[in-house]
Amino acid sequence: MRYPGGKAALAGFFGDVIDRLAMSDAVYVEPYAGGVGAGLSLLRQDRIQELVINDIDPAVHSFWRSVTQQPDEFIHRVISTPLDVDEWRHQKAIYREADETDVMALGFAFFYLNRTNRSGILNAGPIGGMNQTGNYKIDARFNRDQLAEPIVNIELSRGRGKGRIR
Known part of the structure; x- marks a missing residue:
């Protein structure tokens, strides 16, 4: 993060x-x-x-709950969710709605915006701007493999008896 x-x-x-x-x-x-x-x-x-x-913050809490309780689903979203302005708008709407009944959606929206917004600021716009004309594009800080790896490592650590996360 x-x-x-x-x-x-x-x-x-x-x-x-x-x-x-x-x-x-x-x-x-x-x-x-x-x-x-x-x-x-x-x-x-x-x-x-x-x-x-x-x-x-319900979005931060939802992120960690999703990562620790449903890591496979979260990783699937990291790997498969489109990285474009249309998807950014969709994730922004989920984040703004802040529906705590869908923990995975809210947690992932928080993560997506953290990685695709300028400086990771949730109220900022996407890296590269809405027209994607900046020097960097929306995917500049969203290396799917690098982002999935820590989630896998958290789950592997838990499986090796390295303590419990709740």
């Missing part, structure tokens, strides 16, 4: 605190999820046994 104010750089500090306190079976609770960089790093390093992801 492209997310301003991410806490990934704090993973080392949090890990050191966990070690100094000799905590076993540590649970890391992330109330402001965003990219969950610190929590995912701690989980991959086996420094925590459980990662609890939450966010007050």
Whole structure:
């Protein structure tokens, strides 16, 4: 995720605190999820046994719920969803509607806009502009394989007993 104010750089500090306190079976609770960089790093390093992801923003929460509970469907959308302005408009409408009853649709719309909007800003327009006349196009930050890989890695980590995500 492209997310301003991410806490990934704090993973080392949090890990050191966990070690100094000799905590076993540590649970890391992330109330402001965003990219969950610190929590995912701690989980991959086996420094925590459980990662609890939450966010007050329904779109962010829906994204993480979709990625952790339906990774195959999410990856399918990453691989198959068109990268053009018509699809961008469709995803923008889903995001604006903010229908929390369709967690996958809202979570994916959030992700799609984060990757296709200028600077990842959800209220910005698409990279390259509506007419796609800019130096970069809407797909500039949407490398499908690179975006699917972290989702696969999260699921694989869970399968190797590297802790639980909820």
